[in-house]
Amino acid sequence: MPGRIAIHLNDDTVCERRMDIGLRLAKERGAEVVGVYPSASVAGLRQDENILPQEIRTTLRKQRDEHLEATRTRFLVKARDLGVQAHWRVPHGDAEESLTLHARYCDLLIMSKAGVNDSPASLRPNLPEAVVMASGRPVLLLPNHGAIDTIGRRILFCWDQRREAARAFSDAALLLRDCLTLTVLEIDRDDTLMRERDIREDDISDYCASLGYPTPRRLLKDSTGYGVGNVILNTATDTDADLIVMGAYGHSRMRQWIMGGATSTLLSTMTVPVLLSN
Numbered sequence: 001m002p003g004r005i006a007i008h009l010n011d012d013t014v015c016e017r018r019m020d021i022g023l024r025l026a027k028e029r030g031a032e033v034v035g036v037y038p039s040a041s042v043a044g045l046r047q048d049e050n051i052l053p054q055e056i057r058t059t060l061r062k063q064r065d066e067h068l069e070a071t072r073t074r075f076l077v078k079a080r081d082l083g084v085q086a087h088w089r090v091p092h093g094d095a096e097e098s099l100t101l102h103a104r105y106c107d108l109l110i111m112s113k114a115g116v117n118d119s120p121a122s123l124r125p126n127l128p129e130a131v132v133m134a135s136g137r138p139v140l141l142l143p144n145h146g147a148i149d150t151i152g153r154r155i156l157f158c159w160d161q162r163r164e165a166a167r168a169f170s171d172a173a174l175l176l177r178d179c180l181t182l183t184v185l186e187i188d189r190d191d192t193l194m195r196e197r198d199i200r201e202d203d204i205s206d207y208c209a210s211l212g213y214p215t216p217r218r219l220l221k222d223s224t225g226y227g228v229g230n231v232i233l234n235t236a237t238d239t240d241a242d243l244i245v246m247g248a249y250g251h252s253r254m255r256q257w258i259m260g261g262a263t264s265t266l267l268s269t270m271t272v273p274v275l276l277s278n
Contacts, residue, residue: 003030006106008099009037009075011067012114014144016074021148022110023078023086029174032085035075036102036109037068038095096130103135108275112142128276132248138171138277139248146271148242155179156241156272157216158232159186159204164247168277172245175275176213183239184208184216187223187231236272248276 007022009015019035026033052060072088079086091098103109111128132139142148152175159165169176176182184204193199208216217239223231236244 003032004034004106004108005031006034006036006099006102006109007075008109008111009035009071010095011071014112014114014142015071017144018110018112018142019075019078021142021151023075023082023084025110025151026084027082029178031107032087033079034087034089034102034106035072036089036091036099037071038098039064039068039090039092096127096134099127099131100135103131103137103139106137108138108140109135110140110142112144129248132276133278136278138168138275141274141276143270143272148271148273150242151175151273152179152243154181154183154240154242156183156185156232156236156239156244158244158246159184160189160247161199162247162249164249164278166247168245168247168275171277172275173211175243175245176208176211179214181239182208182214182216183219183235183241185219185221185232185235187221187228189220233270233272236270241272244272244274246274246276248278 005022005026007018009019023033025031068090076086076088089102091102099109099111109131111131113128128139128141140151152172155172155176157169157172157176159169204218205216208214219235221231221235226234232244232246235241
């Protein structure tokens with residue numbers, strides 16, 4: 001597992017969930033954690049403060065500072081109680097740029113979508129997706145609901161032979177080494193291309209074996225009438241996966257799920273964490 005895990009902390013309603021799951025994962029894998037709390041995310045965006053009366057600005061800053069300090073205390077106390085080495089960072093400026101930079105000093109960044117009842121300051125559209133595309137590091141997206149007892153014991157890997165999927169497979173290596181079961185899902189596979197390029201049916205299984213991973217269960221599925229995203233989520237349910245590993249695409253049909261309008265709905269209702277890599 002990564003030696004250093006970053007956790008996005010802020011004032012949204014699922015921050016505590018991210019904190020607890022991230023600390024537990026670090027404990028299980030022997031990693032240290034970095035709590036990253038972008039200061040612009042609390043009690044109103046910083047760029048909006050100058051248009052407000054001084055009294056309101058003072059109140060907002062006081063609320064921001066109090067929430068930040070309370071979060072810092074909880075984070076450090078929980079990490080200490082678990083025996084996890086923890087670091088605290090409060091970057092100033094844009095949240096996307098701050099998280100992107102801090103992710104590059106870590107092996108994994110844990111994030112989630114903002115909830116529907118969060119404050120306007122927390123409702124940054126597609127923040128996790130933007131960080132995935134810019135950071136060069138994998139992002140573990142947590143669903144906002146449902147129990148998460150394990151992460152990475154039963155992995156569903158979405159394989160389409162593209163660069164992004166290969167990168168995700170590499171970024172998930174330390175999780176894959178410890179998993180109990182591995183399912184490789186191929187959707188709308190181009191069998192003609194495989195024959196032309198002399199790719200064999202067993203190549204993915206042989207590759208997994210060479211790395212010491214479990215022998216994968218291989219599934220081929222057609223997305224016609226269902227959509228790629230729905231096929232992935234249904235397969236995760238059918239295989240009892242506790243982690244989906246996949247590439248984050250900025251183009252192709254996958255973009256409609258990863259970067260499109262359906263992303264928020266799917267990630268808010270699913271119960272399986274997703275490791276995205278670009």
